[in-house]
Amino acid sequence: MRDVAVIGIGCTRFGEKWSESFRDMFVEAGALALEDAQLSGEKIDAMYVGNMSAGRFIEQEHIGALIADYAGMATRHIPSTRVEAACASGGLAFRQAVIAVASGMEDIVVAAGVEKMTDVEPGASTDALTGAADREWEGFVGATFPGLYAMIAKDYMHKYGMTREQLAQVAVKNHYNGARNPIAQFQQEITLDTVLRSTMVAEPLRLFDCSPITDGAAAVILAPLDRAREFTDTPIKVLATAQASDSIALHDRRDISTMDATVAAGQRAFKMAKLTHKDINMVEVHDCFSIAELCAIEDLGFCKKGTAGKFTADDETALGGKIPVNTSGGLKACGHPVGATGIKQVYEIVQQLRGTAGKRQIDGAKIGMTQNVGGTGATVAVHILGRV
Amino acid sequence: MSVARFWRKIPQRYNLIGTKCETCKRHFFPPRTFCPDCRREGKVVDHKFSGKGTIVTYTIIQTAPDQFASHGPYVLAIIKLDEGPQMTTQIVCDPSEAKIGMRVKSIFRRIATDGESGIIHYGTKFAPE
Numbered sequence: 001m002r003d004v005a006v007i008g009i010g011c012t013r014f015g016e017k018w019s020e021s022f023r024d025m026f027v028e029a030g031a032l033a034l035e036d037a038q039l040s041g042e043k044i045d046a047m048y049v050g051n052m053s054a055g056r057f058i059e060q061e062h063i064g065a066l067i068a069d070y071a072g073m074a075t076r077h078i079p080s081t082r083v084e085a086a087c088a089s090g091g092l093a094f095r096q097a098v099i100a101v102a103s104g105m106e107d108i109v110v111a112a113g114v115e116k117m118t119d120v121e122p123g124a125s126t127d128a129l130t131g132a133a134d135r136e137w138e139g140f141v142g143a144t145f146p147g148l149y150a151m152i153a154k155d156y157m158h159k160y161g162m163t164r165e166q167l168a169q170v171a172v173k174n175h176y177n178g179a180r181n182p183i184a185q186f187q188q189e190i191t192l193d194t195v196l197r198s199t200m201v202a203e204p205l206r207l208f209d210c211s212p213i214t215d216g217a218a219a220v221i222l223a224p225l226d227r228a229r230e231f232t233d234t235p236i237k238v239l240a241t242a243q244a245s246d247s248i249a250l251h252d253r254r255d256i257s258t259m260d261a262t263v264a265a266g267q268r269a270f271k272m273a274k275l276t277h278k279d280i281n282m283v284e285v286h287d288c289f290s291i292a293e294l295c296a297i298e299d300l301g302f303c304k305k306g307t308a309g310k311f312t313a314d315d316e317t318a319l320g321g322k323i324p325v326n327t328s329g330g331l332k333a334c335g336h337p338v339g340a341t342g343i344k345q346v347y348e349i350v351q352q353l354r355g356t357a358g359k360r361q362i363d364g365a366k367i368g369m370t371q372n373v374g375g376t377g378a379t380v381a382v383h384i385l386g387r388v
Numbered sequence: 389m390s391v392a393r394f395w396r397k398i399p400q401r402y403n404l405i406g407t408k409c410e411t412c413k414r415h416f417f418p419p420r421t422f423c424p425d426c427r428r429e430g431k432v433v434d435h436k437f438s439g440k441g442t443i444v445t446y447t448i449i450q451t452a453p454d455q456f457a458s459h460g461p462y463v464l465a466i467i468k469l470d471e472g473p474q475m476t477t478q479i480v481c482d483p484s485e486a487k488i489g490m491r492v493k494s495i496f497r498r499i500a501t502d503g504e505s506g507i508i509h510y511g512t513k514f515a516p517e
């Protein structure tokens with residue numbers, strides 16, 4: 001297998017972008033990534049695009065071809081493939097692109113993610129997202145996504161005695177980071193009170209425990225590491241790519257508040273990179289709900305099971321802490337256009353490793369990690385990236 | 389949900405009929421036709437569950453999807469059936485009454501109203517024992 005590097009990155013601003021279409025967004029992200037790599041489109045050999053549910057959100061399937069066409073690749077007939085794994089679609093698209101380059105099949109490959117969620121009514125987007133869980137035995141009996149994660153939170157609080165304030169601190173920290181990220185959907189800081197007084201969505205989760213409904217697109221360009229310096233002075237090496245699966249329904253898990261797929265993917269990634277959690281300078285995790293961030297940092301090994309609430313309240317996951325988590329603002333403040341999120345996580349880590357993360361910059365960042373979850377943990381993708 | 393898709397699973401949804409593997413005695417609800425432990429050695433047959441179980445975790449859904457919106461806030465839970473498997477269900481009780489560890493039993497109730505067709509779907513919910 002060949003070593004693989006990220007040579008270009010691009011991302012739209014995230015938010016409710018009612019003046020921009022699905023096509024407008026991925027063309028913008030792709031153009032930004034090409035410009036960043038100082039690359040012309042003719043050099044691209046293949047594309048992988050993460051998208052969860054264009055069929056439900058904009059009644060459009062066949063996204064691979066659509067993207068190739070509007071990115072100006074149709075006349076060159078390059079392969080373009082849609083990858084779907086609910087909210088982990090972006091992470092899996094990135095992994096497929098890495099495998100394509102590592103195998104030697106392709107040289108210059110685009111990994112992108114895009115989701116247009118605000119063209120439908122809120123009821124319709126909630127229902128579309130429920131398709132990431134088990135429609136027959138969760139959705140049909142009245143489960144919603146916030147409801148499933150609320151049951152994880154309830155189980156976690158019951159077992160480990162975490163307080164409601166500790167859980168709220170996840171959102172406070174992520175909004176603080178989002179306020180320092182120019183692409184974030186929410187760029188205002190909040191207090192514990194903002195979270196604790198917000199509307200109840202599914203007990204114990206309130207509005208500010210939830211990621212929002214978001215439009216956005218992100219793209220990164222990969223090349224073999226030994227060719228990367230043709231395009232950039234700061235190639236970022238892909239040190240590990242890992243993916244794991246678990247039961248589609250939450251009720252079939254070994255333990256409700258441990259994501260075994262995160263544990264498995266994390267262990268595989270550390271083994272592949274020959275690193276441990278102590279080597280990681282910052283991590284982007286899948287905080288679709290506040291509780292998910294706490295489970296993620298435990299399941300990846302950054303702190304012991306049951307202690308992530310205190311760890312967070314002690315500011316160990318903040319910008320200056322032991323292990324900064326979600327410097328981008330996470331899904332909570334940066335926004336969560338489901339298919340794009342996994343690529344945006346890579347976009348953030350690459351900025352950190354290049355030293356271009358502005359007010360969010362972690363000093364001396366050398367190695368970063370991403371964790372992208374589909375559904376309530378049925379698919380997890382973990383990547384480790386490093387400076388060379 | 390389409391009428392065919394719902395009717396296909398009526399025995400399971402109305403009467404809590406799941407399956408069990410005669411090789412390893414593991415019970416499945418929701419039903420599975422393939423035992424993940426025994427694989428090709430497994431012999432999976434229908435099994436009627438007793439309808440008794442315990443709440444493992446729960447939530448109170450305040451923001452409901454359209455087809456459940458008429459129910460007002462409702463209790464959603466994962467319960468562990470006495471035969472072993474866990475399932476997701478609504479609990480018919482006052483939201484303040486729900487507790488982890490509470491014993492529940494199955495009851496037959498309206499589950500959802502399909503907005504466009506107006507069709508009412510019935511199935512199993514649980515209530516305090």
Ligand SMILES: CC(C)(COP(=O)(O)OP(=O)(O)OC[C@H]1O[C@@H](n2cnc3c(N)ncnc32)[C@H](O)[C@@H]1OP(=O)(O)O)[C@@H](O)C(=O)NCCC(=O)NCCS
Pocket residue numbers: 087122126129145146201207208210211212213288336338375451
């Ligand atoms: C939490 C949720 C139900 C809120 O939706 P909603 O009640 O329809 O919210 P609205 O769009 O009506 O927004 C109402 C206000 O709250 C704000 N808001 C919406 N979601 C927010 C969030 N997650 N955090 C903070 N503020 C939010 C809006 O900006 C709006 O503010 P304004 O009145 O000042 O303009 C919805 O965002 C949701 O379903 N989130 C989860 C998404 C999800 O499941 N993703 C997949 C997970 S893997």
Ligand SMILES: [Zn+2]
Pocket residue numbers: 409410411412413414423424425426427430431
């Ligand atoms: Zn068996």
